[in-house]
Amino acid sequence: MPFPPTRRLRWLVQVLFLIGFVVLLDITVVPLPEGLPTDLYLRLSPLNGLVTMLARREILYTTLLPGLATLLITALFGRVFCGWFCPMGTTIDVFERLALRRRRYPLPDPKRLDRTRPIKYVLLTGMLAAALLSFQPAAFLDPISMVHRSYIAVVHGPIHNLAQDARDVAYRPLRARGRRIQPGAAPRVYHLNAVILAMWGTVLGLSAVQKRFWCRHLCPLGALLALVAHLPLLRRRVADGCTHCMRCERDCKMGCIQEKGRSYRSRECILCYNCESICPVDAVSFPLGAGPEPGRDSSHQLGRRRLLGGAAAGVLWMVGVRTSVGHARTAGRSDLPNQLEENTKSPRRIRPPGALPERQFLQTCIRCGECMKVCPTNALQPALGEGGLEGLFTPILVPRIGHCEERCNACSRVCPTGAIQNFRIEEKRDKFILGKASINRSTCRPWYGGKKCSICDEHCSYDAIDTRMIDGAERPVVLEDKCTGCGICERMCPVTPVAAIEVSARDERRPLVDEGLSPLSGFTSQ
Amino acid sequence: MRVPLTICRRDFLKRATALVGGGALLGVGSLGCGKRSGNGAPQEGAGGSGTRPRVAAATAGSLAYDLVIARKAPAAELVRLAFDQLGGMDKLVRPGQQVCLKPNMAWAREKGSGACTNPDVLGAVIDLILQAGVAAKDIVVFEHTRDAFTTAASFSEIQAVCDARRIALVNGDSQQVYDAQEAPEGTKFLKPFGENEEVASDLMEADVVFNMPVLKQHSATGLSMGMKNLMGAIYNPRRYHGGKDADPDSGSQELDERIVDLTVLLKPKLTLTVLDATFVLREAGPKGDIGTPGDELQTLIVGTDPVAVDSAGAQIFGMAPDKVGHVKAAADRKVGEMDVDKLRASDRLAEIDGPAGPAKGQADADGAAPTDSSDKAG
Numbered sequence A: 001m002p003f004p005p006t007r008r009l010r011w012l013v014q015v016l017f018l019i020g021f022v023v024l025l026d027i028t029v030v031p032l033p034e035g036l037p038t039d040l041y042l043r044l045s046p047l048n049g050l051v052t053m054l055a056r057r058e059i060l061y062t063t064l065l066p067g068l069a070t071l072l073i074t075a076l077f078g079r080v081f082c083g084w085f086c087p088m089g090t091t092i093d094v095f096e097r098l099a100l101r102r103r104r105y106p107l108p109d110p111k112r113l114d115r116t117r118p119i120k121y122v123l124l125t126g127m128l129a130a131a132l133l134s135f136q137p138a139a140f141l142d143p144i145s146m147v148h149r150s151y152i153a154v155v156h157g158p159i160h161n162l163a164q165d166a167r168d169v170a171y172r173p174l175r176a177r178g179r180r181i182q183p184g185a186a187p188r189v190y191h192l193n194a195v196i197l198a199m200w201g202t203v204l205g206l207s208a209v210q211k212r213f214w215c216r217h218l219c220p221l222g223a224l225l226a227l228v229a230h231l232p233l234l235r236r237r238v239a240d241g242c243t244h245c246m247r248c249e250r251d252c253k254m255g256c257i258q259e260k261g262r263s264y265r266s267r268e269c270i271l272c273y274n275c276e277s278i279c280p281v282d283a284v285s286f287p288l289g290a291g292p293e294p295g296r297d298s299s300h301q302l303g304r305r306r307l308l309g310g311a312a313a314g315v316l317w318m319v320g321v322r323t324s325v326g327h328a329r330t331a332g333r334s335d336l337p338n339q340l341e342e343n344t345k346s347p348r349r350i351r352p353p354g355a356l357p358e359r360q361f362l363q364t365c366i367r368c369g370e371c372m373k374v375c376p377t378n379a380l381q382p383a384l385g386e387g388g389l390e391g392l393f394t395p396i397l398v399p400r401i402g403h404c405e406e407r408c409n410a411c412s413r414v415c416p417t418g419a420i421q422n423f424r425i426e427e428k429r430d431k432f433i434l435g436k437a438s439i440n441r442s443t444c445r446p447w448y449g450g451k452k453c454s455i456c457d458e459h460c461s462y463d464a465i466d467t468r469m470i471d472g473a474e475r476p477v478v479l480e481d482k483c484t485g486c487g488i489c490e491r492m493c494p495v496t497p498v499a500a501i502e503v504s505a506r507d508e509r510r511p512l513v514d515e516g517l518s519p520l521s522g523f524t525s526q
Numbered sequence B: 001m002r003v004p005l006t007i008c009r010r011d012f013l014k015r016a017t018a019l020v021g022g023g024a025l026l027g028v029g030s031l032g033c034g035k036r037s038g039n040g041a042p043q044e045g046a047g048g049s050g051t052r053p054r055v056a057a058a059t060a061g062s063l064a065y066d067l068v069i070a071r072k073a074p075a076a077e078l079v080r081l082a083f084d085q086l087g088g089m090d091k092l093v094r095p096g097q098q099v100c101l102k103p104n105m106a107w108a109r110e111k112g113s114g115a116c117t118n119p120d121v122l123g124a125v126i127d128l129i130l131q132a133g134v135a136a137k138d139i140v141v142f143e144h145t146r147d148a149f150t151t152a153a154s155f156s157e158i159q160a161v162c163d164a165r166r167i168a169l170v171n172g173d174s175q176q177v178y179d180a181q182e183a184p185e186g187t188k189f190l191k192p193f194g195e196n197e198e199v200a201s202d203l204m205e206a207d208v209v210f211n212m213p214v215l216k217q218h219s220a221t222g223l224s225m226g227m228k229n230l231m232g233a234i235y236n237p238r239r240y241h242g243g244k245d246a247d248p249d250s251g252s253q254e255l256d257e258r259i260v261d262l263t264v265l266l267k268p269k270l271t272l273t274v275l276d277a278t279f280v281l282r283e284a285g286p287k288g289d290i291g292t293p294g295d296e297l298q299t300l301i302v303g304t305d306p307v308a309v310d311s312a313g314a315q316i317f318g319m320a321p322d323k324v325g326h327v328k329a330a331a332d333r334k335v336g337e338m339d340v341d342k343l344r345a346s347d348r349l350a351e352i353d354g355p356a357g358p359a360k361g362q363a364d365a366d367g368a369a370p371t372d373s374s375d376k377a378g
Helices: A005-026 A040-044 A046-056 A061-077 A080-085 A087-099 A110-116 A119-132 A143-176 A193-208 A213-218 A220-228 A247-251 A274-278 A304-324 A339-344 A358-364 A370-374 A410-414 A425-431 A445-449 A455-459 A488-492 B009-030 B075-086 B119-131 B149-155 B158-164 B226-233 B248-269 B306-317 B325-332 B373-377
Strands: A263-265 A380-382 A395-397 A436-439 A465-470 A473-478 A501-504 B067-071 B099-103 B139-143 B168-171 B178-181 B197-200 B208-212 B214-218 B222-224 B272-281 B295-303
Touching: A005 A040, A005 A080, A005 A087, A005 A143, A005 A274, A040 A046, A040 A061, A040 A143, A046 A061, A046 A119, A046 A143, A046 A220, A046 A358, A061 A080, A061 A220, A080 A087, A080 A220, A087 A143, A087 A193, A087 A213, A110 A213, A119 A213, A119 A220, A119 A304, A143 A193, A143 A220, A143 A370, A193 A213, A247 A274, A370 A380, A370 A410, A436 A473, A445 A473, A455 A465, A455 A488, A488 A501, B067 B075, B067 B306, B075 B119, B075 B272, B075 B295, B099 B119, B099 B226, B119 B139, B119 B158, B119 B208, B119 B272, B139 B158, B149 B158, B158 B168, B197 B248, B208 B226, B214 B306, B222 B226, B222 B306, B226 B248, B226 B306, B226 B325, B248 B306, B248 B325, B272 B306, B295 B306, B306 B325
Parallel strands: B099 B139, B099 B208, B139 B168, B208 B272, B214 B272
Antiparallel strands: A380 A395, A436 A501, A465 A473, B067 B295, B178 B197, B214 B222, B272 B295
16 A cells, blocks of 8 residues: 555655765765765754754854754744654664564553653753753764764764675676776774664664654654744644544554544644554645644643753753763863863873864764764774763774874864864864874884884874984984874884874864854865 | 565575675775776686786896986976887787786875875876777776875875776775785795785786886885885785894894895886886985975886886985995895996986986985985995
8 A cells, every 4th residue: 555645755755865864974985075065964953053052152153054944944844854854763763664563552642651751851951951051962862963973883884894895805806807996995993883872772772662762752852843843834633524543543653643533742743644644534634724723732741840850950960970070160261171181181082183172172072973984094983981971972083093194174074063173284284283192112113122113203294203313223203393193103003002102182282273163164165 | 555574584685685785786886996998808717816818028138228217308208218218118018918007105295295106107107008008907006005095096196197097096905905925035034834925916916017116215214216115015014114023133124124025025026117206205205294395306217127226216316225225135135236337227327417416426325315224224
């Protein structure tokens, strides 16, 4: 039985937008395509923009504009974003169709649903409260950020590696037939992909309990859109012919139909048109109109107590996370380091070039993973503890995996929030210092073993390593004033697994880029 | 819509295979390098290495000279001059042969910096090979870069040169494209049944190999020329720098001796060494600082003996060849001839004048050497 037109159209739109999402992720590689908004979906989330601007206390136009469009569409038509466009929602739908095909969901119990649905408002309030106190909460809960991170680390990584293996296998047989392909490139690794999968898997797995469990009960972006969808123009109408067969109530993705199909919670409705398509007597329709509808229940179950509870939870969350790493302070200047933070920062917390000063960086970075996807050497990895618990999933440079390529600014071009500021390649070497390299003289071969080796000197892009005659042998020394901490020396050092020359975040320099962000930087950046 | 989906094991396996294969092909197809030209005429005995009948490579004896030095002309003109003097590209390649070119494309450095082989030189050589009747699909340019492959290929303009001629530029990042080669006689660190060398299969299986290095200063080996450039054709050059089972007696010369080992291994494969000295990186080698233009020497050295070419290169640079550790070591081990004047050379080096005139005696070589690293080795 084919879907009726609207439902079929919805599936088509969903699939197309998911394909668009995957394609945009896929082309987020060096060389970056000119003028394509690779971070469009991230910007479509108004929640990302809102919490980032709250945390930064600054208007970020780049992040704002597409999110405003989402809000506008939601205000006009209801939560179509959730039902038609959200890559997380579509992923959940696809997962349900494939993995939970045989699942027979029980008839939803409106009373029980009403008890748990408000959790998302509590989470939203918590996020906003934390953001007001300069804490970036998107890392944990924003679905758009999560879905990017997950596709990059969990889906793209393995598929890429499989494809490279296939190239390697096919390379010689094809060559023997006079056909040449590029052999496999280096495999991609994403530290913590298991942690990221666990988080994502939980979101998907909850669908075994109820359809779109995440969207119904937990999604803070959905909560924000539900608040905006106050008087949508598309409203569900049930004609008199309704037989109260309950099929729509059972089939509703969001469990928002009640009273035997007669009424629905309009803030929960994501306009999936399931009820319209499944009605055996064609009694359900979504006409465009502004008049009151008898079956529309627009209450939001927000409650003062829940708001306060959510806000308190957000504050506790923020303070708790910060206390765990020794910088519980929230007030004060975010652009200047404080001494405790300086003393306790992990030496391996090496930030990409152009990264804002650490406190601002943590406030601005939404942990989407775009920089890790685009990094041509795979050097950028999600942090576990290196940036503190607050820095979970933020990008750090892992030199043993890859180095910061001298003539590359790809991460700064794809960052949706400007946590990695957009800079020109020419200014990279003079402006930013990721850290400093230092030589371990008890493992370095020329220092300890008397061998001739100057791999670090050879590879250094900044002429920051000098091979000098010291005590009768040629030995490398680091010229501190030239070293930018790119890590190519550590990557190439033949001493394994711990290199004899290592970069630490010591003396990092992370100035603000003068010109700031242009309102359209992500779309037109060089 | 509920499509009744009953799936049996066979179905599942079929689908899984199709899915995996399809995904892999998708990845393969989207990034294929070097567009296919012609309809890929089937080759005899298309199989693994060794089964394909080889067209005999030109012998050195059929060339007019063993060593040619072309000077004072634009890059493409230098190439034409040099190969004319040798006796023409027809003497070196024949249609149907597989040709592998190994330029130095290690770094993301521009043409003119002298850190990578001049793309004009590479392009002119490819053009001559194509004119000699070799199909574009039978030519491959191979490099195991140090900077990321994509940036090195684009900044050096070598990607553009290859794309324009539909030549495959192969990324040597994958260990799968290398084959372990047994050590031949006369090596010090490579040992039979001990340490093998993983060498690019594209190079080993080619009928004709042109080593196309650039002449430049090098912080570890004094100079980088033909022999040193071979380190970009192996999988693990890192091992050369004092591995843990290194010979304790060899001390600091291990790197030099290993470069000679590699030359011993690959010399039978090398048809020609084309040493690019159009722009020469004089300091901060092998990579050089950004924006520092190379010294424009407008010179090209082409020869059959890798040691002789490197020896001539050192003299063009202004260094005595026996002050370059690996050149001296190669001569000592009789891998090739260091005394260029003993060869059938097109020019006497001593007769060459100009700003890059060779070291007439060995006395002034020390002053010109940018680091003292070669002194120790030599």
